[in-house]
Amino acid sequence: MRPDRFEAPSDASVKGFSRARTTHRTQSARAALAPAALFLALVTGCQLQPPAATPSPRAPEPTPLPTAASPAAWLTLTDDEGTTVTLAEEPERVISLTPATTELLFALDQGGKLVGRTDFDDYPPDATELPAVATFTGVLIEKVIDLEPDLVIAGGNNFTAAGDVARLRELGLPVLVVYAADLAGVLDDILLVGRAVDAEAEAGQIVGQIDDRIAEVGAAIERLEHPRVFYELGFEPEIYGPAPGSFVADMVVLAGGEPVTTSDPVVFSISLEQLVSQDPQVIVLGDAAYGTCPEAVAQRPGWDSITAVAEGHIRPVNDIIVTRPGPRIGEGLAALALAIHPGAQIDPPDDAGGELCAGE
Amino acid sequence: MNAGVAATRPAVARPAWLESMRHRPLVLGLAGLGLVGIVFVAGITLGNVPVAVSDTIAILAHRLLGWPVEVTWAASAETIVMELRLPRVLMAMTVGVALALAGATFQGLLRNPLADPYVLGTASGAALGAAIALMLPIQVALLGFGLLHLFAFGGALAAVAVVYRLSRLGALNSLTSVLLTGYAVGSLLAAGLAMTMYLAGSNLRQIFFYLLGSFSLASWPQVAIGVPIIALGCAVILSRARSLNGLLLGEETAAHLGIDVRRERLLLLGAASLVTAAAVAMSGLIGFVGLVVPHLVRLVVGPNARLLLPLAAIYGAAFLALADLAARMPGELPVGVVTAVVGAPFFLYLLRRFRAGYEL
Numbered sequence: 001m002r003p004d005r006f007e008a009p010s011d012a013s014v015k016g017f018s019r020a021r022t023t024h025r026t027q028s029a030r031a032a033l034a035p036a037a038l039f040l041a042l043v044t045g046c047q048l049q050p051p052a053a054t055p056s057p058r059a060p061e062p063t064p065l066p067t068a069a070s071p072a073a074w075l076t077l078t079d080d081e082g083t084t085v086t087l088a089e090e091p092e093r094v095i096s097l098t099p100a101t102t103e104l105l106f107a108l109d110q111g112g113k114l115v116g117r118t119d120f121d122d123y124p125p126d127a128t129e130l131p132a133v134a135t136f137t138g139v140l141i142e143k144v145i146d147l148e149p150d151l152v153i154a155g156g157n158n159f160t161a162a163g164d165v166a167r168l169r170e171l172g173l174p175v176l177v178v179y180a181a182d183l184a185g186v187l188d189d190i191l192l193v194g195r196a197v198d199a200e201a202e203a204g205q206i207v208g209q210i211d212d213r214i215a216e217v218g219a220a221i222e223r224l225e226h227p228r229v230f231y232e233l234g235f236e237p238e239i240y241g242p243a244p245g246s247f248v249a250d251m252v253v254l255a256g257g258e259p260v261t262t263s264d265p266v267v268f269s270i271s272l273e274q275l276v277s278q279d280p281q282v283i284v285l286g287d288a289a290y291g292t293c294p295e296a297v298a299q300r301p302g303w304d305s306i307t308a309v310a311e312g313h314i315r316p317v318n319d320i321i322v323t324r325p326g327p328r329i330g331e332g333l334a335a336l337a338l339a340i341h342p343g344a345q346i347d348p349p350d351d352a353g354g355e356l357c358a359g360e
Numbered sequence: 361m362n363a364g365v366a367a368t369r370p371a372v373a374r375p376a377w378l379e380s381m382r383h384r385p386l387v388l389g390l391a392g393l394g395l396v397g398i399v400f401v402a403g404i405t406l407g408n409v410p411v412a413v414s415d416t417i418a419i420l421a422h423r424l425l426g427w428p429v430e431v432t433w434a435a436s437a438e439t440i441v442m443e444l445r446l447p448r449v450l451m452a453m454t455v456g457v458a459l460a461l462a463g464a465t466f467q468g469l470l471r472n473p474l475a476d477p478y479v480l481g482t483a484s485g486a487a488l489g490a491a492i493a494l495m496l497p498i499q500v501a502l503l504g505f506g507l508l509h510l511f512a513f514g515g516a517l518a519a520v521a522v523v524y525r526l527s528r529l530g531a532l533n534s535l536t537s538v539l540l541t542g543y544a545v546g547s548l549l550a551a552g553l554a555m556t557m558y559l560a561g562s563n564l565r566q567i568f569f570y571l572l573g574s575f576s577l578a579s580w581p582q583v584a585i586g587v588p589i590i591a592l593g594c595a596v597i598l599s600r601a602r603s604l605n606g607l608l609l610g611e612e613t614a615a616h617l618g619i620d621v622r623r624e625r626l627l628l629l630g631a632a633s634l635v636t637a638a639a640v641a642m643s644g645l646i647g648f649v650g651l652v653v654p655h656l657v658r659l660v661v662g663p664n665a666r667l668l669l670p671l672a673a674i675y676g677a678a679f680l681a682l683a684d685l686a687a688r689m690p691g692e693l694p695v696g697v698v699t700a701v702v703g704a705p706f707f708l709y710l711l712r713r714f715r716a717g718y719e720l
Binding site for chain 2: 135137138140141142143145146147148157158159161162163164166167170171265266267268
């Protein structure tokens with residue numbers, strides 16, 4: 001299982017639970033262990049998990065804070081799960097628990113504040129020098145505590161396990177959970193993180209650059225025909241592709257394609273029958289970085305009847321910039337658009353990902 | 361298998377020290393308690409962040425005993441020792457006691473050496489409950505307990521209740537039907553679990569790690585709720601040692617000895633299921649402890665439940681706390697993997713070495 005896979009937030013199952021935005025986290029209070037209190041907490045502690053994506057306002061307003069609960073806070077934010085996160089002072093020691101936010105902090109020129117990362121952060125190279133405090137299996141809570149961070153940025157939709165987030169909060173650390181269901185959500189998150197680390201101007205610049213790139217791609221594909229595109233996320237043991245309404249499906253639409261998706265928002269695999277009957281005109285190999293090559297795809301039994309295979313429209317793409325909801329997402333969109341429309345008038349992305357399909 | 365015969369069989373080829381140990385259970389018990397003490401200290405001192413031994417002892421003396429020690433350590437060290445490691449070690453020991461006692465009880469009750477705490481579908485029930493809890497969009501925040509713990513606990517107990525009803529264990533009938541019913545119900549629940557995992561989407565990783573077991577999220581509230589439940593169940597089991605001895609001779613013989621078979625069996629089964637459910641709810645599925653620790657103890661002291669049960673409890677605590685320590689030293693391995701990798705070869709060695717003279 002490749003850790004990057006989990007970064008593509010391709011689960012729309014939490015949509016539709018957007019109503020309740022009230023949050024009251026039950027603090028770990030050892031005193032309140034009487035059964036009555038327990039029962040009360042059980043009844044009242046229930047909360048609906050708010051959805052990750054509310055695309056409309058670009059960034060959540062920082063609530064001005066003269067509330068009794070937080071007398072001297074520097075900043076109060078609402079994260080993508082609707083939790084109110086209070087920062088007592090400007091963060092100087094930040095831990096990032098997703099590769100996207102690690103990239104973002106460096107892009108915001110705040111890499112110096114970063115004291116911990118996950119062990120699958122791979123960009124920029126400076127990031128790999130930092131101590132890893134989270135693995136695929138979870139957060140190493142002792143290490144996080146030992147680094148004494150004043151801000152932890154975690155991934156929503158279980159990219160960082162919900163239990164780990166709850167535990168870190170219990171231990172008194174401010175944890176900002178970010179999760180983007182679509183490209184607009186990524187831009188919101190860049191602004192949110194920028195505000196949290198006091199780099200709003202830089203965040204605004206990055207968002208501006210991405211907006212420019214989106215506009216450039218939009219203009220380039222406007223007059224072109226939008227082919228049916230299958231974005232292959234993996235091939236073995238099943239064929240994995242984007243779920244309807246997922247982040248990758250949204251990217252394909254913006255890049256000028258009509259996404260071929262799985263049958264349901266919570267299903268990530270697609271049968272060959274379904275794929276053949278939907279007959280994609282272009283196959284984009286998101287798994288190219290992991291050794292899948294166009295030639296190998298053409299030789300798969302049963303695939304030759306697909307238009308994309310018959311006409312040779314199978315193209316590799318650097319999956320990391322396409323699916324990682326970080327500051328390079330604009331480049332990812334350009335790369336994806338060029339994979340779908342090779343002749344389009346788009347500047348080639350800065351980082352095409354080096355050698356693709358090097359495995360075979 | 362049959363203790364009545366076994367008791368008269370001469371113990372052949374048992375090394376002299378083992379034979380002498382058999383008659384010195386007090387020595388074994390004290391040695392076990394000593395081991396528990398050593399593991400306790402090691403479990404608090406070691407971890408994936410180094411905290412000096414002197415600091416650890418000073419923190420414990422300061423916080424637990426209220427000694428006026430000068431505070432020379434970092435606040436993070438205190439959090440690591442008091443909020444992370446101490447509850448974690450206590451939780452591992454509690455679960456170790458629970459699983460070892462439940463295993464010994466089921467092995468005796470069902471007169472089957474392959475029985476373990478999960479034999480009556482507890483594991484599948486808990487796993488399915490946990491998986492369903494993770495799929496629900498509702499989050500319950502209750503002193504470190506989530507819906508997951510609640511559902512896992514309920515699922516485990518419900519599974520046993522169903523097995524109990526279906527197999528009509530209340531009547532004096534064949535134990536084989538209980539085992540087979542447990543197996544069938546367990547298989548059905550496992551199929552439900554597989555289906556839930558298939559549909560789990562981004563929650564799959566959490567379900568997966570729950571199945572492997574871990575103490576990484578142990579907290580004081582969990583200890584405060586889990587320990588009393590497990591202590592209650594263990595007290596019931598320990599107080600029924602005499603009945604368990606009687607039941608080892610067979611239901612009929614036990615009835616002739618004046619034991620109320622149906623009541624005693626229900627009590628033992630209920631208590632063993634209760635502690636197992638509490639254990640799996642808190643730590644996930646940790647295999648092997650409940651199977652092997654009772655066997656190891658039995659190899660030394662024989663099948664007498666009045667010795668077996670307390671000794672199994674002591675060594676279960678030491679073994680699981682040690683396994684948890686081994687699991688977190690290199691990062692965060694699933695503790696269930698460690699118990700099997702370390703325990704299985706050791707058990708095989710003992711079985712081969714002391715093959716003669718083994719009785720259930």
